Amino acid sequence: MTIRKKGNNQKSGVFPEKVRESFEQLQSELDVLFNNKNLLYQAFTHSSYVNEHRRKLFTDNERLEFLGDAVLELSVSKFLFEKYPQMSEGELTKLRASIVCEPSLVIFANELEFGRYVLLGKGEELTGGRERPALLADVFESFVGALYLDQGLERVVAFLEKVVFPKVELGAFSHVMDFKSQLQEMVQQSNNGILHYEIVDEKGPAHNRTFVSRVLLNEQELGVGRGKSKKEAEQQAAQSAMQTLKQQAQKGE
Incomplete structure (x- = not known):
């Protein structure tokens, strides 16, 4: 009896060429080249897509989302800690919560057009899943988790320095720290x-x-x-x- 281990078992070759091309385009737009493409694909694979392709051993992005949430919180915490030395613990916590929350993550995901690349099941697609806030926030966290596994924390921080941190510096969250x-x-x-x-x-x-x-x-x-x-x-x-x-x-x- 063979026991399969649940993990990153999806292969890039099983995706249609159009899908693989779209992810090449995404990497080009983000200026991020994954060493392990399977991690990138997994980050955008919704559970509904896995359920419709059971025989192809796809893995959804839920575990990457779990990891990405922790990596994102750590990265933002370090940035705020260094950027605002005068802030109290309570002020830092409040500001971080306003950055690492669903509405903010949705904004980041939409600006990067992540919704275009999500792999969805037909039912989820028909019910507007591609624009669903919770799904987009999850995909952003999943991408961060995948990038962390592929290239480490330093590369994640470099990504956030382009996408997230400038918004903090330009006052996008000034309503929290006025x-x-x-x-x-x-x-x-x-x-x-x-x-x-x-x-x-x-x-x-x-x-x-x-x-x-x-x-x-x-x-x-x-x-x-x-x-x-x-x-x-x-x-x-x-x-x-x-x-x-x-x-x-x-x-x-």
Whole structure:
């Protein structure tokens, strides 16, 4: 009796040529070349497709999704930890949750047009599975898991540096970390005066510029921040100012 081990047992040769060509196109668009193409195919293989092709030993993407979720959370956590040294544990957790959640993952997947490449069963296709948010979010996580197995964490981070991290830096999640509003509330509660922001420096070429901002309270500097945009620099300055006010409050100033 032969016992088959469940795993990455699907072979690229069993897919129609049109499918294989589409995945070659995807790799070209992403500038990612898989060493093990089967991992790439598996990342986009939905369970409904496996159920309709039982004799061909396809493997769905559910296990890759499980792995990708953990890899994505680790990668985003490390990025936020290094990018925002002033953030508390609670603030980091809140921001990470807004990035690694279904609505955000769907946005990332749609921008990469991942829905075009998902391998679905006919029933799932007819009921609009290709546009289903949960399915798209799962595929994004599966792709991250496949890339991690194929090329390691460093390559995953390089991928996220193109797809995810720039959105954080440009303020796509500013509704979660709106430090300017939080600082304004702190100042209003204590009737401390008027806040004013200034861009005090700009460095680097136009395509990779760094802005430096400072925030003043009644003309006294409270914090300085840096960012890839004026908005990000001001947010960082506000966060720094909040730390200053908290320290002053602890000292009884």
